[in-house]
Structures are given as structure tokens and as C-alpha cells.
Amino acid sequence: MLTDVELKAKSIEYRETILRIIKQARAGHTGGDLSSVDILNVLYNNILRVSPETFADPDRDRYVQSKGHSVEVLYTVLADRGFFPAQELDTLGQYQSHFIGHPTRSVPGIEQNTGALGHGLAVAVGMALAAKLDRRSYRVYTLIGDGELDEGSNWEASLAASHYKLDNLTVIIDRNGLQITGRTEDVNPLEPLADKFRAFGYAVWEVDGNDTQALIDAFSRTPFETGKPNLVLAHTIKGKGVSFIENAAKWHHRVPTDEEYAIAQRELQQAREQLS
Amino acid sequence: MELGRANLDVFADTVLEIAGQDRDVLVVTSDSRGSGKLTHYGDTLPAQIIELGIAEQNVIGISAGLASAGKKVFATSPACFITARAFEQIKNDVAYSDQPVRIIGISAGVSYGALGATHHSLHDYAALRAVHNITIIAPADNFEAREAIKAIHNIDHPVYVRFGKAAIPHVHGENSTFTIGKAATIRDGHDLTFIACGETVPVALAAAELLAAQGIECRVLSMHTIKPLDEQAIRQAARETGAIITVEEHSIHGGLGEACAAVLMQQGPVVPFRIVGFPDEYMVTGSQKEIFNHYGISADGLAKTARAILG
Numbered sequence: 085m086l087t088d089v090e091l092k093a094k095s096i097e098y099r100e101t102i103l104r105i106i107k108q109a110r111a112g113h114t115g116g117d118l119s120s121v122d123i124l125n126v127l128y129n130n131i132l133r134v135s136p137e138t139f140a141d142p143d144r145d146r147y148v149q150s151k152g153h154s155v156e157v158l159y160t161v162l163a164d165r166g167f168f169p170a171q172e173l174d175t176l177g178q179y180q181s182h183f184i185g186h187p188t189r190s191v192p193g194i195e196q197n198t199g200a201l202g203h204g205l206a207v208a209v210g211m212a213l214a215a216k217l218d219r220r221s222y223r224v225y226t227l228i229g230d231g232e233l234d235e236g237s238n239w240e241a242s243l244a245a246s247h248y249k250l251d252n253l254t255v256i257i258d259r260n261g262l263q264i265t266g267r268t269e270d271v272n273p274l275e276p277l278a279d280k281f282r283a284f285g286y287a288v289w290e291v292d293g294n295d296t297q298a299l300i301d302a303f304s305r306t307p308f309e310t311g312k313p314n315l316v317l318a319h320t321i322k323g324k325g326v327s328f329i330e331n332a333a334k335w336h337h338r339v340p341t342d343e344e345y346a347i348a349q350r351e352l353q354q355a356r357e358q359l360s
Numbered sequence: 361m362e363l364g365r366a367n368l369d370v371f372a373d374t375v376l377e378i379a380g381q382d383r384d385v386l387v388v389t390s391d392s393r394g395s396g397k398l399t400h401y402g403d404t405l406p407a408q409i410i411e412l413g414i415a416e417q418n419v420i421g422i423s424a425g426l427a428s429a430g431k432k433v434f435a436t437s438p439a440c441f442i443t444a445r446a447f448e449q450i451k452n453d454v455a456y457s458d459q460p461v462r463i464i465g466i467s468a469g470v471s472y473g474a475l476g477a478t479h480h481s482l483h484d485y486a487a488l489r490a491v492h493n494i495t496i497i498a499p500a501d502n503f504e505a506r507e508a509i510k511a512i513h514n515i516d517h518p519v520y521v522r523f524g525k526a527a528i529p530h531v532h533g534e535n536s537t538f539t540i541g542k543a544a545t546i547r548d549g550h551d552l553t554f555i556a557c558g559e560t561v562p563v564a565l566a567a568a569e570l571l572a573a574q575g576i577e578c579r580v581l582s583m584h585t586i587k588p589l590d591e592q593a594i595r596q597a598a599r600e601t602g603a604i605i606t607v608e609e610h611s612i613h614g615g616l617g618e619a620c621a622a623v624l625m626q627q628g629p630v631v632p633f634r635i636v637g638f639p640d641e642y643m644v645t646g647s648q649k650e651i652f653n654h655y656g657i658s659a660d661g662l663a664k665t666a667r668a669i670l671g
Contacts, residue, residue, distance in 0.1 A: 142429070210426040213410065218430075
């Protein structure tokens, strides 16, 4: 368990690593990685009951990253948690590396292969349902992008999550408001999103998804209501932490130039100094 | 040939028997327990059936999650929907992720013949053959159906099994064996081999019996496992009988026939060869038997094809 200050320092460190490995690989989903850093940080450092030593334990908590394209943040956090040596991150995107552009189970710590959107929730529902059937106490978390909610499979899976009263399931929406073409509300409007999830049977908790303390508070309160799946509607900023990447759809999968990278490093260093 | 039961009924009985002894077995359905003859199963083992409504993508995705947590899932839904609507879930959530889900395609092929192309599954072998890490099985008769379900009770990797819903003649005798990936010799002969799969096997056997009366002795192989294919049995049949006719309840594109042809073209021997299945056209509708007859999947039709290639 980390203190909030320690978590905030971790988020800066993770953002630096993400930008470094994306720049090195010359590919990556920069915007969505940076919007979800704080969520994965809190989950893996303070919430999930899983570690490299317990990854085969049937009672471990599960995390399924449905927005598979934001894989660099997942690799970064798993490396920091000791699932594999951090230097393996340097192989991202290289010929025959396991560290490819979407999560696969060939990387230690990853539960399920994802990448095609709209798949993670159903798999997470299956995992949570198995826990209920077997009376196990593990919890299941899945992170879904907001643009990803265009996929109808999410809503099918939500029906089942509610029907089977999966209060051991926590669905996190990375609500950064942008998808590759532009604003989600221009591409295929989602609002009123919280109401939609409530109507589908979730207990909904809205939170600043870039505020580590607020995220800890939210995750610590699950189940929000007994017998209902949990939905954390995490309002985030796409590209969070680097001024010129924030809220810019073009940074969905843009790679920083040398100059941009230097500016980003400076900004993150300033954030670290402000923290102390 | 003595008429047996529908393979689907045998599946339902067998999975009930297995599940009764293994609490990790689950049947997952898409409002399809009636079509799958699983109503009795659901009444008998209500804690071991998961109903997901008319949502095939959900059936496969949730089955993958259940399997990852150690459940032995039989995801059961009409073959036409489960292998098309949920194809991406099969490809990614099950095969690519290596979650050992048993996908059961019920009322496969043209079992729902009169309901039209929406309800035909003439694509499933082709689609799934192109997906890495999934075994494809089409049992011929009640024996193969039962043995196939028993054989996949404990598996480490994904498998797809498809059945029809009509009563099927017994093609296996008392001392038969069933091994996934190994063709079963239903009848031996030296003039030609019918390599058939699924519910066309009894038809091929009937054709072989008709031809025997005319002095042509045919081998009949039940190639119940379409992937991985028993290449050795195919090459041996070509070598020993000199001519091959493949028969399947599937499009002629991408199914058993083309799979066998690829083996012989690349490894030899190359022999006279015909693929019997459904042509690339808007299909006629009718009962399974009527559609089979229309496209030459009948004793007479196959005998005619055999005489034509034997010259």
C-alpha cells in the first residue's frame, strides 16, 4: 500500500516510462495510456490482491484491460510491480518481442488477450461469475475506454453482469471524452452515460480518474450496493500530465518528436518538484 | 443401417452424465436450451447451466472468462450463429487467449434447412480452420457424438463440435474406437475412398453399399476431426484406393474437401479427386435430406460421382 504522495510520484514515474518506451518503439497509444495511468497505479499498488507470487492463485484478484491499445501503461505498471524485469520494456514492438501493441498472456501478469474493442467486459463477467459459483472472494476489474462503449457487446455483457448480481465486478470507464476521430459526443454520443449504466443495473460512482486519492476512495467502497455490479465512471483527461498532449485527439497514437519529448520530460520533472 | 437418435440428444445425455459427476462442468446457452435438447439437463442440474439470453457474443466472451477460472464450459448455441455472430470472440477470447472452451454448434449445416440461409452453417469449418488453436470435430453418428463429448470433457485447449438434429443411422460397430485427430475406417475397399465427415458419413456408407452391389468396393472414412486433419489416413487412402471423393455438409469452399486436396497436392499422391458439398450459390431450402439429395449428397448421387471419376 502506498501513500497518496507515493502514488502521485509513481504516476509521474510511469508517465515518464510510457513516453520513453513509446518514443523508443516509435509506436504506442500515448493519449489513452496517459489518461489511465492513475487508475492502473491505484489498482496495482493499493487495490488488487495479486502479485507475481500469487498470479496462479485461484483466489487472486483479476484485472482485464479491455482497452487493450493502452498496453504501454499496463506493461509499465506490471514491470514496476515485479512481474518481469523492467529492461524487458525496451523490447516493446521489436521483432519477436512478447511486448506487442496489445496485451497477451505471454507477458507475465496479463490475464487475457485483448485488443479488439468490446471484449474485456464479457470475459470479466465470466471470471466474476465463476467466483460467485465457487464462492470465492476474489474480485474482478476491467478497464474500458469510453469510445469503446460504441461496441454493443459491452451492453450485452452489462445485462448479464446485472442479472447475475456481480457485485464482485468493478467496471472502470476511462471517460476521457475523445476517440481517434474526435470527441465521443461528436462521433457517437454516449451521454447521459451514468444514467445509461444505472439503467443497466450498475451502482455508479463518478470520480476524477486522474486523482489517486479519489480513486482509492472509490475502489475501497466496493461493492457500492450489494447485488449490483460496480461502475466507476472515471472522468479523465486524455494525455494527462503533458500540456500539449492533453485533450488532443491527434495524440491518440502519436509518437513524440525529440523536441516534444524533451518538453514532456521537463514538464514531468516540474510536476515531481512541485510534489515535494 | 439401423437408425439411431439425433446426435444432439446423445450430446445432451452425455453432457448430463459428465456434469453429474463433475461440478466444474457448466453448460452456457443463448436462450437455446430447448433447441439444444438441454431442458432436462437444466431441470436436473440448475446450478450448472448459465443462461445468457439471445446474445452469442456474450456466450463466448463469458465462457472464456469462466474457463480462465477453471470452469469446464460447453458453450452451446446454434452453429449458424455461434460461429458467425461470435466469430471474433472465438478468435480472440477463446483461441488466441487459449481458454479451453468447448463450443458446441447445434443444428449445424442444413439441419434448419427450410429456415433459409440465415440458419444454415456452411461456413463454420472454413472460418474456424483459419483460426489457430481450435480443434474442429463433426461426429458422424451417436457413437462418435458420445465419444467426442467424453473426449473433450478434460481438455487444455479450445474445441468446436457441431451436430445436427435429425436421427442418424449407426455407422460404427461394437468394437469401434474414437480418437480425436484420427480418421475412423467405417468400411474398407480398394477402388475408391469416400472421406466424409459429420452427418454425411451414413450417406457415404449407403453409397458404398450401393456401389458394392455393382462390383465397386469403396473405403469409407469418417474424418470426424477436420482440424487437426489425419493426413496419414488421407494419403494412405489415395495410395491404396487410387481415387478420393470428399463429402461434407458445408460449402465446397474452405472445408474438408479443400483441406484433403491440399494434403494430396502438396504431399501426394495426386489421384482423381472430387469435392462434394454445397456449391457457391443461393441454397435451395427444404429438409436436410431434401437439400442433401438436391446437391448429390445421397447414395445415388455419390454413386454417380464415383462412377464418373472411375471412368
